[in-house]
Amino acid sequence: MVIAAQYDQNPIINHYGASKEMGQWDLVGLSGVSAMHGTLIPNTNKIVFLEKVEKNSNAYLPDDPTSYSWSVEYDIDDSTFRSLHIKTNLFCSAGGYRPDGTIVSLGGAEAQANIAEGWNSLRFLSACNATSSACDWDTRDEITLGVGRWYPTVESLADGRLFIIGGSSRGASTNSEEIGVPSWELYPPLPSGPTHFSFLEETLPYNLYPMVHLLPDGNLFIFANTKAIIFSTKTFSIIKNLPDLPGPPRNYPLSGGSVLLPLRPENNYEPEVLICGGATDFKSRAVGQEQCGRIKPLSTSPQWIMENMPFGRMMPDLVIVADGSVIIFNGANKGTAGYSRASEPVLSPVRYQPWDSLETKRSDSRFTVLNPSYIPRLYHSIAMPVLDGRVLVAGSNPNANTLELGEFPVEFRVEMFSPGYLFSDVPRPLLRVEATIGRTITRPIALSIITQKGGVINDVPPKVQVNLLNGGFSTHSTHMSHxxxxxxxxxxxxxxxxxxxxxxxxxxxxxxxPPGWYQMTVLVDRVPSEGTWVRILPP
Incomplete structure (x- = not known):
């Protein structure tokens, strides 16, 4: 693939943030529904928000203005939303993408009002285009999960199938033997259906929304409670037990967050997983953990390297942004996940720099506290990296089934956070994919560029990078396939x-x-271009 770069110096208007170097917050619109779940619609500049069926929607169906909508398509360009139709309750569900960009939402909860139960439901949303603005959720009775799931996790596999794991058979504060769903399955499904997985019995009661990441060898890193394993996607069995993560459990409702750190060609794509935060205990007076653990799961002798955030945080959203750093958003420093269980919101995001530099060596820390928002984002909040290099932040629904105002009311305001790289003295590169190539990526054995004199150029500036980013499906501090x-x-x-x-x-x-749609960016001196959508074709 050939790309070209030039520079663009369009200004960004400052709204709130004491120092642009530490980021800027912009209040940009209203979400219509509380953003309990969110994922970008591929090949567009739109995001879909999904909410449970309860008395706190602020969106109505266009064909029935007396009926609430529980999902909307939010246009990032003009900050407007379009209501979508939902047939089954998607409360505490999960999601991912098919290789063609179709969004898959799966699992859910009990029937409410005129909305059917969603425990084993599969819902599909294809991207709209200029000639088709009526796209909507497609739910079919004949296409279901093999078993009902509430609080499951989904991860894309190397061949484009979706790996679906865990959850419970009904709503509860913690998982248990009586209600747990200790199994995994695939979509499209295997003939054998769901397969029992004893790891999810051994990690009770803190294993809802397991942390799952596809590793570059094709196997899965799976974490629940304090335990981590590598799971083969060929034999579908555990092939390695990793050391336990020190400290308390990290899964719901103690709710830490995890991320697969950016995979880089310079180190032959050696994977590292970072897990941060969570509550110290399942008590209303529990405090947020400062600890993060970082591990190389495919190394010969993997060990957790422990680091401390500047302050504690439960319900964090760990988001990879365009320069390859991780910004940790949202959450609280007291309580746990769940309705009316948390207080002391953490308003300041924190940047984590995965790579070594003079700055990290001088400060002996990879963390930097960034400018705070003034909007608490507690239970049921999301954060999502978008094409222009900013991060969309929305949600917070810490109250059950009510729109009543309280200390932390249901939140419909949508913010954008602009990281400091958008205010660098280095002009932003402008990415253009050559029209002769199109916007699809195959998997060539080798490529080179030939000069006019016929020589091969290998002198690549070390401060230029090209990255692909999948923002994933975000809910409950879990960023699936990110x-x-x-x-x-x-x-x-x-x-x-x-x-x-x-x-x-x-x-x-x-x-x-994995095959599907990605945001492509080019970086010069750690300053990213705006992204453009490209598609990786299935093998």
């Missing part, structure tokens, strides 16, 4: 007065980057 993959640059050409030209190698296989 990943960033750096592409190997195999050719670079700079001609005075013309665009710089890069030639990059597509991902080697689906284990590194």
């Amino acid at each position: 990943r960033m993959v750096g592409l190997e640059i195999v050719g670079y050409k700079r001609t005075p007065g013309q665009l710089d030209r890069l030639r990059v190698k597509g991902p080697r296989d689906g284990a590194l980057a």
